[in-house]
Amino acid sequence: MVKIRERYKLTQAQKMMVFILSMSLYGLSNMITELIPEARLGPLEFSVEYFAFIPLTLCILFHPLYAAIGASLGEIIFGELMLGQFGGFGELEKFIAFSLAMYVAGTFVRDPKNKRQVGIAAMLGVIIHQAISSMVDILKVWVGVEELEAVPGLAESVVVIEGFAFLNDVLFSGILFALLPTMYLVPRLYGKIEPLLGMKPRNTKDRYHLGEIIGPRLVVLGIFLAGFAFLFEFLSESGFNVEWEAEVGDIFIWISMGVAFCIALITVIFMNKRKQTLKEEKRIS
Amino acid sequence: MEFTRKFTDKLSVEQVKIELLNTAYGNGHTFLAQLDPRTLFIWYTFFGIVPWFIHQESILIGMFIFMVITTITAKVSPLIIFILCLGLLGQGGYMLIVAMFFGGDWSILLPLLVLTLKLSVISLASISVFCSMTPEKLSNGLLKIGVPGQVSFSIAYGYRMLPTLIEEYHHVFQSFRLRGKAPNKHGFLYIRSIIYFGKIAVLSFYPLLLSTSKRARTTVEALETKGSFYGFNHPQVKKLKLIDMKFGRKDIYFLIGSCFYVILLFTI
Numbered sequence: 254m255v256k257i258r259e260r261y262k263l264t265q266a267q268k269m270m271v272f273i274l275s276m277s278l279y280g281l282s283n284m285i286t287e288l289i290p291e292a293r294l295g296p297l298e299f300s301v302e303y304f305a306f307i308p309l310t311l312c313i314l315f316h317p318l319y320a321a322i323g324a325s326l327g328e329i330i331f332g333e334l335m336l337g338q339f340g341g342f343g344e345l346e347k348f349i350a351f352s353l354a355m356y357v358a359g360t361f362v363r364d365p366k367n368k369r370q371v372g373i374a375a376m377l378g379v380i381i382h383q384a385i386s387s388m389v390d391i392l393k394v395w396v397g398v399e400e401l402e403a404v405p406g407l408a409e410s411v412v413v414i415e416g417f418a419f420l421n422d423v424l425f426s427g428i429l430f431a432l433l434p435t436m437y438l439v440p441r442l443y444g445k446i447e448p449l450l451g452m453k454p455r456n457t458k459d460r461y462h463l464g465e466i467i468g469p470r471l472v473v474l475g476i477f478l479a480g481f482a483f484l485f486e487f488l489s490e491s492g493f494n495v496e497w498e499a500e501v502g503d504i505f506i507w508i509s510m511g512v513a514f515c516i517a518l519i520t521v522i523f524m525n526k527r528k529q530t531l532k533e534e535k536r537i538s
Numbered sequence: 539m540e541f542t543r544k545f546t547d548k549l550s551v552e553q554v555k556i557e558l559l560n561t562a563y564g565n566g567h568t569f570l571a572q573l574d575p576r577t578l579f580i581w582y583t584f585f586g587i588v589p590w591f592i593h594q595e596s597i598l599i600g601m602f603i604f605m606v607i608t609t610i611t612a613k614v615s616p617l618i619i620f621i622l623c624l625g626l627l628g629q630g631g632y633m634l635i636v637a638m639f640f641g642g643d644w645s646i647l648l649p650l651l652v653l654t655l656k657l658s659v660i661s662l663a664s665i666s667v668f669c670s671m672t673p674e675k676l677s678n679g680l681l682k683i684g685v686p687g688q689v690s691f692s693i694a695y696g697y698r699m700l701p702t703l704i705e706e707y708h709h710v711f712q713s714f715r716l717r718g719k720a721p722n723k724h725g726f727l728y729i730r731s732i733i734y735f736g737k738i739a740v741l742s743f744y745p746l747l748l749s750t751s752k753r754a755r756t757t758v759e760a761l762e763t764k765g766s767f768y769g770f771n772h773p774q775v776k777k778l779k780l781i782d783m784k785f786g787r788k789d790i791y792f793l794i795g796s797c798f799y800v801i802l803l804f805t806i
Contacts (some may be wrong), residue, residue, distance in 0.1 A: 265767055266758050269688070274754040276692055281703045287737065301736075307743060323554050326689065331697040333677075334668070343664075394633075397653045406640035407633070407649065426617065434740045442747060449751040502592055 260487045263316055263452070265405075271315045275323030278305045280331025284496040287332060302426040303328075306434035308355045313439050314446060314455070317359025325481050330341040346389050354382035363453070365443040368436050375435040379427040561614075568664075569788075570670035571610045575679025577789040578667045585663035589656045598655050600803040605662035612666040622661055632655045673697050682780050687770030695757070696750060706749065710742040 282304035306326035325348045358378030362370050365470075394411045423530060447454045547595065570578065585601070592598060607776070609619070630650050637646050677690030721730040761767065771777040 255622070259600065266762055270751075270754045270758045270763070271769070272688070273695065273757060274751050277696070277699055277703060277754070278743070278750055280696060281707060281746075282699070282743070284700070284704070289572075303742070306740070307747075309610060310747070311667055327696070330693055334673075334693070335696065335700065393590075394653065397656050406637035407646055409640045410633055410636035411639075429736070430740070434743075438747070443745070444696070446748060446751055449748060450755050465544060 263319075264472070267450060267452055268316065270321045271319040272326075274450070275308060276313070276330070277319040277325035278328030279304075279324040282307050283328050283332030284335075291500035295409055301430060302422050303430070305431040306375070306425070306438060307381055308351075309378055309431060309435045310438045312355045312359030312378075312422070313362045313365055313371060313374065314442060315450075317356045321355035321359065324355060325352045347386070349384040350382055350389070352380045354385070356485075357381055362439075365439050368420055368440065370439075372432055375431045376423075376427060379431045383419050383422050387419045391415050402475045422451075426520065428478045445470070479515050549649050554588055568612050568670055570608065570666060571672070571675075572783055572788060573792060574789050575675050576682060576783075577701045577785065577793060578671065579679060580793065582663055583801075586660055586794075589659045591650070591658075595652060595655075596806065597803045598652065598659065600799075600806075601659045602655055602662075605666065605800060607661050608666040609652070612670045614669050619663060622658075622665065624657055626654055626661075633746050657746060678780055678783060681776060682783060687776075691766070691770065703746075703750070707742060707746055711738060714738045714742055736794065779788060 276536045286301050308320060311320040312322070328342050328351065329348060355378055358374040358381075361374040361377060364370060365427055391411055394407075541590070585605070589598065589601060630653070634646065634650055637650075668676070671695055677693045680693075681687060681690045718734075721734050724731050
């Protein structure tokens with residue numbers, strides 16, 4: 254048991270190194286992608302959404318949790334805060350979605366020299382992230398517009414727009430700026446970059462602890478389910494109170510706010526707990 | 539593409555750095571900047587969430603006016619406002635066109651306008667709050683409300699390191715260009731040049747990955763010798779660091795005033 258887990262016995266300092274590395278590099282790349290103009294061809298949008306290959310590469314080579322959290326924080330600090338575009342609560346959703354996607358992609362790869370595994374992981378990461386964020390965008394319109402079903406065409410158009418954006422991002426940004434560079438970089442950097450941080454390269458034979466793999470996937474599933482649940486509840490509720498008068502409206506406001514808050518809170522607590530248990534496990538082993 | 543070229547000509551590395559420092563430290567003397575970060579967080583918690591669940595136009599319009607006033611007093615740079623407006627209008631217009639395609643009519647315009655109004659209330663609230671906080675203030679505020687010390691360290695580190703990183707990336711990028719061969723023809727719609735530059739932009743990260751990892755190690759070792767990891771989450775260190783954060787009279791007036799305004803809106 255001890256031998257299997259040896260790779261994850263990172264010291265506090267090494268975790269911080271991975272974190273800082275991932276944060277500063279992904280932050281830098283974010284600043285660059287913000288400056289690149291986008292070309293639009295009707296509904297087709299050729300824009301560089303992000304340089305996803307940086308967090309993907311780091312998640313595959315190092316401990317995925319710290320690399321993923323570092324990258325998300327880097328995006329918020331460099332790409333939003335420093336450019337004066339900080340979105341407040343919207344960033345929380347981005348933070349969770351992106352860290353989860355990268356983490357899952359990182360845990361997927363067992364052998365960094367195997368290009369097929371790396372490629373699949375890269376696409377998996379991009380797809381998970383884009384799926385979560387487009388679902389959140391659809392939800393936003395759903396919550397924001399009263400009686401969506403009563404407005405002809407709007408519901409379909411939102412879904413179509415988001416679906417199109419999803420395909421666009423996955424096929425364009427995903428292949429050009431996640432799949433190809435990751436497949437190029439990971440085998441080249443493997444074994445070279447780890448000594449610079451004072452650690453051994455990861456052993457190709459070791460596997461992630463079963464709990465570590467199941468955990469994040471469960472969280473992803475949970476968020477999807479929670480999103481759907483929220484959506485359906487909202488639909489059924491808004492079917493009942495058509496008019497927005499006095500008390501009913503007020504109560505409803507608080508109910509929906511409470512639901513949103515609970516989902517956010519549960520996710521945060523869950524992730525926190527996971528982090529702590531992981532830490533403790535490492536300390537014990 | 540011509541436009542892009544002019545744009546990139548103007549955009550030198552120096553200018554980016556100056557612009558960054560400007561957004562960070564440019565407006566420390568406005569009314570919102572003098573408030574305690576916690577006040578701003580509380581204020582933002584309300585105006586960032588509640589508008590989602592309000593569907594009465596009159597309340598939303600009232601909130602919007604309030605946001606416009608705070609944004610003006612916060613002296614947000616016009617460029618950011620311009621980008622925001624462009625984004626909001628573009629998204630709304632796009633939705634309108636697609637919805638028309640699916641058999642909608644002009645009745646869709648009203649809900650879309652309400653949605654845009656909501657979005658602009660929320661984004662103006664966040665812009666006016668977060669643009670009027672300096673990085674130190676923000677990180678202190680976050681530390682106070684219980685965000686781990688690593689986060690506030692990262693904010694400080696980001697502001698300190700980014701100019702260096704940009705410069706280094708620029709150097710690597712230029713040396714790739716020096717050693718490589720640019721395509722002879724631009725190709726259809728500049729496609730060849732775009733591919734060439736895109737490839738370099740990605741490849742430049744390879745040396746940067748290695749050098750940044752060295753730098754990360756140096757940073758962490760320096761932090762260790764100073765005992766920073768002990769200090770990050772130690773309650774006494776925190777207390778000493780945040781000793782000068784206090785709710786002032788202005789904070790109370792601001793919160794009460796906002797409360798009154800919102801209550802007034804709901805009762806009308």
